[in-house]
Amino acid sequence: MSKDLGFRNDLLGPDTPITNARFNKLFVQTVEQGKAFSGRLGNIDTRVATVNKAAEFERSGLIPRFEYPVNVDGGKRFVDLVGLDSRTRQPTNFVQFVKENNSGIIIRSDEIIAAQQIERSLNLSPGTVQLFNTRR
Numbered sequence: 001m002s003k004d005l006g007f008r009n010d011l012l013g014p015d016t017p018i019t020n021a022r023f024n025k026l027f028v029q030t031v032e033q034g035k036a037f038s039g040r041l042g043n044i045d046t047r048v049a050t051v052n053k054a055a056e057f058e059r060s061g062l063i064p065r066f067e068y069p070v071n072v073d074g075g076k077r078f079v080d081l082v083g084l085d086s087r088t089r090q091p092t093n094f095v096q097f098v099k100e101n102n103s104g105i106i107i108r109s110d111e112i113i114a115a116q117q118i119e120r121s122l123n124l125s126p127g128t129v130q131l132f133n134t135r136r
Contacts, residue, residue, distance in 0.1 A: 008052045016058045065083075094129040096111055
């Protein structure tokens, strides 16, 4: 029996060109290159969540940006996905993809720390960086 990964193919189309390009990078190119769905770009659950959320942003009028760099304490952190306002090009939505265990606890606590550092560096209210569970 196959696992339902939650991929929302109905969200992709001609009005989501940025998300379509990301889909190609995360799925098509990975398969063509014979690579595994793991590593820096995430496992298959994370990749599905990334494409779904980016398409939602794009269809709502936001411009999705992936691995958005933020200067933090003399270094850099990257927000997995931001939604930029289409007029001002300023980030308005921030998403960090995480995995929770069956009890709802985030498996990698460093993801919480990263989100908090990003919020402080950008002078955002706590909780502005959404922690989005990709584990299904």
